[in-house]
Amino acid sequence: MHGVLRLKAKLDGEVIKELEPVIGYLHRNAEKLCEMGFYCDNLIYFDRMDYVGAMNMEVGYLEAAEKILGVPPPERAKWIRVIMAELSRLAAHLVWAGAYGLDLGMLTPFFYCFGEREKILTIFTEACGSRQETNYMSIGGVYQDFNEKIIEEIKDFLKTFPKRMEIIYNIYVKNDVFLSRTKGIGVLSRDLAIAYGVTGPMLRASGVEYDVRKAEPYLVYDKVNFDIPISHKGDNLARFLVRFEEMRQSLKIIKQALDKLPEGPYFNPKAKKSMMIRMRGDGEYYARTESSKGEFGVYIVGDGGVKPYRVRVRSPTFKNLSILPVLSKDVMLADMIAISGSIDLVFGEIDR
Amino acid sequence: MVDIIQESMGKDGRKIIQVSVENLIPLMNEMRSNGFDHLSLVTAIDRKDSIDVVYHLHSMDRNEYVVVKVNTKNYVVPSVTGIWPSANWDEREQYDLVGVKFEGHPNLKRLFLPEGWIGHPLRKDYDLSKVQYVNMDEDGEDYATFDAGDGW
Amino acid sequence: MSILQWIYSVLSFLGHDVGYALAYIIESIILLIFVSISLIVMVYLFRKYMARVQQRIGPNRVGKFGLLQLIADALKLAGKEVIFPKERDDLPYKVAPFVVFFGLVLAFAFLPYGNLSIFGDLTITYSDVSIIFIFAILSIMPIGEVLAGIGSHNKYALMGALRSVAKDVSFEVPMMISVLAIVMMASARTATSLNLESIVTTEILPYGILEPIGLFVFFIAMIARASYAPFDMGESDSELVSGYSTEYTGLRFGLFYMGLFGTIFLGSLLVSLLYLGGFNGPISSQVGFIWLLVKGIVLVLISFTVWLSMPRIRIDKLVNVGWKYLLPISFINLVLAGVLTLGLGW
Structure with a gap:
């Protein structure tokens, strides 16, 4: 959990009878801000949505904006975006893995996770000079090409990370107390999950094999080989295991993408800096991408001007959070915390 | 079969179905029984004199997307919360930010902004120059005022 | 001297x-x-x-x-500036941290510390019933927590206090019964078997070797009494902000914090005295105190390791652990101790 959430709970002793989440404490109205900026400016608001895995947000926005403006990125940029998006997914899942331990009262894995995340952020710094709100991609490509050093750093990371990840994984799953807090707690059935619009690892843990990267491949996800981890249990532990398996698949994708990274331009010359603010968008486009939290959709309506007429964001955690009052009815207070931790909340994205 | 005003193809290759407000609920019921079990997104777009409400429907089994649009002049649309529970928060958010009233919604309150906020920010005529402050009362509930208050 | x-x-x-x-x-x-x-x-x-x-x-x-x-x-x-909650119950709110802290300090006075070269015997006060005294003090400390919880007029504090009392009560009983086993075995050798020092000095083997089950139960109960993870639901930060110490600032908060570490130190010294021979060891007439300290610190480090590697147990499961597992085990231990003492004449 990351951000500010207020939960109004009616308790009967330790058992929750009624729960009402109160959100909006991080509300900036990014959708309104997007209406006021040029298409190229708006990227920064998306960085600040899911700030723990910012590259995924950029991919989501650019998928829609580039289609509206008609400036597709070149092939090399697509591969670079895939690498960065997957690194970002790893970074986001690491934040979740550490924070989940904190929610359950386990201090140590948090530092292990953030130590690993730091290495990913170092790669981001090398690529664009910024750690969290990277603003690395831009309309028509990426801001800077990969140099030898970045590729070397990513390769180093790929070598050291799997071992460290297994250590973190074992700290959790070999702990009986952790298992007693997660196994069979917060069971989310398949139908309920779909009806409430739950997506991402939470949906896959409930037994639906749905991943936008497979269902509607964007960028070059149809050219890489990876699996969708699913589980039919639907409890906290299933969500935990699915997320860790997803991290392993992300590593697989990065490895393939590094091998297949083509030479060529990293930027569409039609989207030069001087041209950027003059680009006009028309029509409407709904792009959906798989962010680390679920299906991240960006719906842009253009009216032929240099600024979008309406931007609407489908935030996955917003939908995932709406299931919390249902899941935490008649459970103990401590279990509610465990469930809300397993949803992977980031409030930059929920409140927007 | 429900009357459809217009059927077209969007830039993203998704079928757009335009219906009138009266026919929205019958169409949505039909869609739900056709296997569109996932309501992905509810969007309200302020068209200055009227409001478009756009529903993105998705079928998990067939992996198919359909867009349903309604246009309303008097800012009132029937709620689809009874068909998809996930519309609950989406409609509250759109009510909060755009100011569409969803008829039959079980709990149509503001979601992000505090109670008492004047105006709906995503309207095109929203006055940005007016500063509103959010205060907290004794019970921890938020409310909005035009003066800065005591800093809370 | x-x-x-x-x-x-x-x-x-x-x-x-x-x-x-x-x-x-x-x-x-x-x-x-x-x-x-x-x-x-x-x-x-x-x-x-x-x-x-x-x-x-x-x-x-x-x-x-x-x-x-x-x-x-x-x-x-x-x-730091001391901030008092507006609707506090004044006296309990102000007294609570001192009850916890000074109860703790008092308990330290009755521990036998052994010898240290030129200083001689470091033990501060003698009592023929020091075990009873120490456990009496240990059961005063939860009262301080309840006072803090009720006096703060805060929901989190109240729930934290209730949780820690439920925890303390359910682990107090197994703890006492495993101590009873030791008193029983010691009574075969010394007339003052409620005196901690005479228990330690008259033992042939450390009691931890004779009854490892008792050591196990007592150590777990000790960690639970000290509110260390996995038994720290009294001040669990993700659920109850900070439990009964939510409304405390400054020095009074510091006293609670010290109480947390003091209890684990006191408990470790108790475990090492009761089960691991305390100040006994090679040349203990010269460096008995050092032996006690080393054993105590090793036990403290073990509890730290447990703290750092365990998530919190849910409160109902915790109470189950206390009543349904530790209590029967400690009874078995008591019977075993009886067999050892009477049957085998240890």
Whole structure:
């Protein structure tokens, strides 16, 4: 959990009878801000949505904006975006893995996770000079090409990370107390999950094999080989295991993408800096991408001007959070915390 | 079969179905029984004199997307919360930010902004120059005022 | 010769009454200093050890190796503005931290500390029923927590207090019964079998070897009594902000914090005295105190490791652990102790 959430709970002793989440404490109205900026400016608001895995947000926005403006990125940029998006997914899942331990009262894995995340952020710094709100991609490509050093750093990371990840994984799953807090707690059935619009690892843990990267491949996800981890249990532990398996698949994708990274331009010359603010968008486009939290959709309506007429964001955690009052009815207070931790909340994205 | 005003193809290759407000609920019921079990997104777009409400429907089994649009002049649309529970928060958010009233919604309150906020920010005529402050009362509930208050 | 006698021999020119009175006061001050210093060392040790486990550096800015960090922290806490909640219940709110802390300090006075070269016997006070006294004090400390929970007029504090009392009660009983087993075995050898010192001095083998089950139960119950993870639901930060100490600031919060580390130190010393031979060891007539300290610190480090690697148990499961598992096990242990004492004549 990351951000500010207020939960109004009616308790009967330790058992929750009624729960009402109160959100909006991080509300900036990014959708309104997007209406006021040029298409190229708006990227920064998306960085600040899911700030723990910012590259995924950029991919989501650019998928829609580039289609509206008609400036597709070149092939090399697509591969670079895939690498960065997957690194970002790893970074986001690491934040979740550490924070989940904190929610359950386990201090140590948090530092292990953030130590690993730091290495990913170092790669981001090398690529664009910024750690969290990277603003690395831009309309028509990426801001800077990969140099030898970045590729070397990513390769180093790929070598050291799997071992460290297994250590973190074992700290959790070999702990009986952790298992007693997660196994069979917060069971989310398949139908309920779909009806409430739950997506991402939470949906896959409930037994639906749905991943936008497979269902509607964007960028070059149809050219890489990876699996969708699913589980039919639907409890906290299933969500935990699915997320860790997803991290392993992300590593697989990065490895393939590094091998297949083509030479060529990293930027569409039609989207030069001087041209950027003059680009006009028309029509409407709904792009959906798989962010680390679920299906991240960006719906842009253009009216032929240099600024979008309406931007609407489908935030996955917003939908995932709406299931919390249902899941935490008649459970103990401590279990509610465990469930809300397993949803992977980031409030930059929920409140927007 | 429900009357459809217009059927077209969007830039993203998704079928757009335009219906009138009266026919929205019958169409949505039909869609739900056709296997569109996932309501992905509810969007309200302020068209200055009227409001478009756009529903993105998705079928998990067939992996198919359909867009349903309604246009309303008097800012009132029937709620689809009874068909998809996930519309609950989406409609509250759109009510909060755009100011569409969803008829039959079980709990149509503001979601992000505090109670008492004047105006709906995503309207095109929203006055940005007016500063509103959010205060907290004794019970921890938020409310909005035009003066800065005591800093809370 | 104990410290009291030693001080009295210096002050004997004042006469019997005044001399002893002054000696008691000085002794209390020495005790307070000892407890404070050992708590500061404990916190420093904890922070360094935690940093080592978590691959961090830990305190390293104030003084050499960050040794003065804790003193700086204590001064900062003491100098902070004290904020009182508006609707507090005044007396319980103000008294609660002192009940917890001074109860703890008092318990330290009745531990036998053994010898240390030229200082002789370091034990502060003798009592023929010191075990009963120590456990009586240990059951006063939850009262301080309840007072804090009720006095704060805060939902989190109240729930935290209720949780910690439920926890303390359900682990108190197995703890006492495993101590009873030791008293039973010791009574075969000494007339004052409720005296901690005579239990330790008359043992042939450490009781932890004779009854490992008792050691196991007592150690778990000790960690639970000290509110260490996985039994720290009383002040679980993700659910109840900070439990019964939510509304406390400044020095009073510091006292609660010290109480947390003091209880684990006291508990470790108790475990090492009761089960691991305490100040017994090679050349214990010279360095008995060192033996006690080493055993205690090793036990403290073990509890730290448990803290750092365990999530919190849910409160209902915790109470189950206390009543349904530890209590029957401790009864079995009691029966075994009886068999050992009467049947085999150990």
